[in-house]
Amino acid sequence: MRMIRRKILGALAALPMLGLLPHGVQAQDKIVLGEINSYTRLPAFTEPYKKGWTLAVEEINAAGGINGAMLEVISRDDTGDPATAIRIAEELTTKEGAVMLFGTFLSNIGLAVADFAKQKEVLFLASEPLSDAIVWSKGNKYTYRLRPSTHMQAAMLAEQAAKLGKKRWATVAPNYAYGKDAVAAFKAELTKLQPDVEWVEEQWPPVFKIDAGSTVRALEAAKPDAIYNVTFGGDLAKFVREGSLRFLFEDRAVVSLLTGEPEYLDPLGGEAPEGWIVTGYPAVQIETEEHMAFMEAYEARWGEVPKTGSIVGYNSVLAIKAALEKAGSTDTEALLAAMEGLEVPTSPTGPFMFRAADHQSTMGAYVGLTAREDGRGHMVDWSYADGADYLPSEEDAAKMRPAE
Amino acid sequence: MxxxxxxxxxxxxxxxxxxxxxxxxxxxxxxxxxxxxxxxxxxxxxxxxxxxxxxxxxxxxxxxxxxxxxxxxxxxxxxxxxxxxxxxxxxxxxxxxxxxxxxxxxxxxxxxxxxxxxxxxxxxxxxxxxxxxxxxxxxxxxxxxxxxxxxxxxxxxxxxxxxxxxxxxxxxxxxxxxxxxxxxxxxxxxxxxxxxxxxxxxxxxxxxxxxxxxxxxxxxxxxxxxxxxxxxxxxxxxxxxxxxxxxxxxxxxxxxxxxxxxxxxxxxxxxxxxxxxxxxRPYGLFGKPGSEHGGAAEPEQPLRLMSSQGAMVLAALVFALALSPAVVSEFSSILLVDVMVATLFAVSLHFMMGLGGMVSFGHAAYFGVGAYAAAMTVSFLGFGMLPAMAAGPLAAAAAALFFGWFCVRLSGVYLAMLTLAAAQILWGVVFQWQDVTGGDDGILGVWPPEWASDDRVFFYVAFVACIGGIWLLRRVAHAPFGYGLRGIRDSELRAEALGMDVKLHQWMGFALAGAFAGLAGAVFAFSKGSVFPDALSIAQSVDGLMMVLLGGIHALAGPIFGAGVFVLIEDWVSRLDYWRFIFGAIILVVVLLAPDGVAGGVERLLRVLGLRRGDAA
CATH class of the missing domain: 1.10.3470 (ABC transporter involved in vitamin B12 uptake, BtuC)
Structure with a gap:
């Protein structure tokens, strides 16, 4: 009796060890994708994204999968910490049998996973991070990026900004890599188009901790003709409110990165600024056939209008599908070969491709003006800016990448 | 105007x-x-x-x-x-x-x-x-x-x-x-x-x-x-x-x-x-001397050397850990490296807090300096992994010597907050100084060299560094230097009367703890392949603090329990929806069941089960 009890207890005690054992053989009729994102740290941006890729996976599987194999995404929360993201990436590739990785939102986590992909020789599609470094200064063979980068979106805005003919510009951007890149790219592009431009003030509030009143006053003191804004999220709401209270935006042009994205524009509600030149995503107004179909399916599935993250998540899986079909296998070398110059002929935002030289996709963004109606902000006079038009030539881009 | x-x-x-x-x-x-x-x-x-x-x-x-x-x-x-x-x-x-x-x-x-x-x-x-x-x-x-x-x-x-x-x-x-x-x-x-x-x-x-x-x-x-x-x-x-x-x-x-x-x-x-x-002003602008300490705590039990049985159990556990890569999956080895790094970090913090009585809210500073020093030794100087791993603790010790000199002049919560200030200032420098530290884009490509790139081989590298570090800190705790630290913690006045240089002793204790945190940071850098300012963030300091406190500050084994429990539970629970809620609830349950930390709880459990004689209160 006693022996039996010991055995049972021993077996019970050993149960947790099961998790430590190598996993069984993967079934052949499914393809496992590993997905990592900051779900608890930034739920406002990552939840729509998750809904987007989930929808795409469901649609692909309902249509018979990829060459008969079902897609399975194992999705994990990186808790906003690059070290945790690396651990998860290890687990997804060594234990869960993921054939490739995709996802990430924060640039530092995107860079960490990209470096991991290079070391462990696994394909990584960086869906959301905007950092230029991911494909340029720190680009590598194993990493591709989907979303239009900081540089591309800044260049789209600079093109519009040059048309204003304003001379004295001030900038305000969160004090970290994204903000710095966004300001540097905008300055370079605008100076190229309008050589006489003057940069009279720059403000660098800490991200998510802006002291909006003081920042607005510092900008006001410089008496600029126009303002370039990179703040987003809670910082943007504070900046807009303090700025309009203190008449900062009266008779001044404002050019603002990402502010047209529903993730950032919706929370502003009735205080959404009017007439700002922004990049964004006017979901309900895009009337191409592909987008209407996507939007209908998305609303049916989730009961809400898609946001920028949704389209990024959806397009990520479309790109992966195209790569898997072109490669005809889940082997990393075959996938890498497929990714080079990969064309995605139809997507809700139109066709795009991955440039072989710098691994950046040509997916674009929508550029337009903000307006307010019925207590909500939206975009007017917008047009789709194809990413390909705002990238340096493939030769120039290749020069920015480290030698393999 | x-x-x-x-x-x-x-x-x-x-x-x-x-x-x-x-x-x-x-x-x-x-x-x-x-x-x-x-x-x-x-x-x-x-x-x-x-x-x-x-x-x-x-x-x-x-x-x-x-x-x-x-x-x-x-x-x-x-x-x-x-x-x-x-x-x-x-x-x-x-x-x-x-x-x-x-x-x-x-x-x-x-x-x-x-x-x-x-x-x-x-x-x-x-x-x-x-x-x-x-x-x-x-x-x-x-x-x-x-x-x-x-x-x-x-x-x-x-x-x-x-x-x-x-x-x-x-x-x-x-x-x-x-x-x-x-x-x-x-x-x-x-x-x-x-x-x-x-x-x-x-x-x-x-x-x-x-x-x-x-x-x-x-x-x-x-x-x-x-x-x-x-x-x-x-x-x-x-x-x-x-x-x-x-x-x-x-x-x-x-x-x-x-x-x-x-x-x-x-x-x-x-x-x-x-x-x-x-x-x-060591007590803030309007604080009074004596405002820095918490409530009267129970006097601590003196540390005892382990019984021979205990030592055997411990040796068996370390031995099992050493053999584990042969048995467990590749990913488990990676997870165990994370556990070992966290444990060394927690043990070094416990050395300061538990033995030295110097609470630190900014211990991640030295972890991060160690990690950055190792990463920069590789990326700027082109050295290999082993010299870089030596550079980590050295740089951390230097940073700890510098900041420690100011910190040991304070006590209680003020000391803790000055360590936090030091960590935040260092974080700010690393974050802002993009040309050298890479800013928040960090330093990439800090992977182990070819011979150690296999996860199992790297496990042994980490094993030697971390278990060796933990053993050394334990050894110091039982050496005259460790006795001195504890003496100062319990009564600064008496220690001074015995002729000890109190501040010097604390300063050296601070630096030693920093050095070992730096070692943990160096191993961390190579296990992740990249270093970001997150390594010196408040969140990292708080994690260490939680491991030490959750484990039980009064026992040498406390941080070891704490780090193991903390890392493994977080790894498991973060797979679930609303995992922070679950994690928080688990922490509260542990807190209520074992107000003396996991180590204290285990001790009491053993006593209730009759496996250990209750000679301590």
């Missing part, structure tokens, strides 16, 4: 909102000695509640101010529930243990607020009647800013009246000075503490509610405010409400002017001010 006056008013308005958060924290610490991490959560909940009330009730001046007051009162009730159900049960736990409980509350609130209010930021309406700007000396000043400038001093006056003109306030002040004496005079401490906690929570809620016209209620509110709130409390002097007001004004006005000249300064400004104040 008008411009500068307006900038001053902007700073003062910010000062008022900062003061409202900080004063509650200061009151709670002054009486209950609880370092309340959850204060930021109260602030966030206050903002969300106010948003809901303001947008539900009919708009108007009455509706707005009623909502603000109601939100504050509801947060007070939430505080009462937390105090009665959790904190009241652990007042007699070792110093700072309550901090673990409040950390659990933070996690639960984060997911709770997400579940109730959703992920999107909620921008409330402006304050009715105060929704415009008025011109003062030609400059536009928001009316609401002027209201805030009035509300801050009004609340300060209210608290002053409450503490000086009511019997309850007199008792609270008495308890701030001598809890045991108040108890001996027959005052029911339990309700006094509850009352103070409710007041503090309600003030935080009020602070949050008053932010509604200025900013959107968001899920980042709790953590973005808590650091600065602590800084304000410490600059003012723990427990001094007037001090908190002066400190809030000092920081906010300085910031308002500093960003005109040097816009990047905002990241570190509060911490630089705190460091300067603490170096000049």
């Amino acid at each position: 008008g411009f500068y006056f307006a900038q001053l008013l902007t700073g003062l308005a910010n000062a008022s909102s900062l003061f409202l958060i900080a004063c509650g924290l200061s009151i709670i610490f002054g009486v209950t000695r609880i370092v309340n991490f959850a204060h930021g959560s109260f602030y966030m909940v206050g903002a969300y509640l106010a948003y809901t009330l303001v947008t539900t009730l009919p708009a108007g001046i009455f509706g707005f101010w009623f909502s603000v007051i109601a939100a504050a009162l509801i947060v007070g009730v939430v505080g009462l529930i937390i105090e009665v159900t959790i904190l009241r049960r652990i007042y007699h736990a070792p110093e700072l243990f309550q901090l673990v409980a409040t950390f659990g509350v933070v996690l639960i609130f984060q997911d709770g607020v997400l579940a109730i209010w959703g992920a999107e930021d909620l921008l409330g309406p402006r304050a009715p009647g105060l929704d415009r700007a008025v011109r003062i000396m030609g400059e536009p000043i928001p009316e609401y800013d002027l209201a805030l400038i009035l509300i801050g001093p009004l609340v300060l006056a209210g608290i002053w009246l409450l503490f000086h003109r009511t019997r309850w306030g007199v008792l609270v002040r008495a308890a701030t000075q001598d809890r045991d004496m108040v108890d001996a005079l027959g005052v029911n401490q339990a309700w006094l503490f509850s009352g103070v906690f409710v007041l503090g929570a309600a003030l935080a809620g009020l602070g949050g509610a008053l932010q509604i016209p200025r900013e959107a209620a968001s899920l980042q509110m709790d953590l973005s405010v808590i650091g600065e709130a602590f800084v304000v409390v410490v600059i003012g002097g723990m427990g001094s409400v007037a001090g908190a007001f002066v400190a809030a004004v000092l920081i906010s006005v300085l910031n308002a002017f500093a960003i005109l000249i040097f816009p990047q300064i905002s990241i570190v400004l509060p911490f630089v001010v705190m460091a300067v104040v603490l170096i000049v």
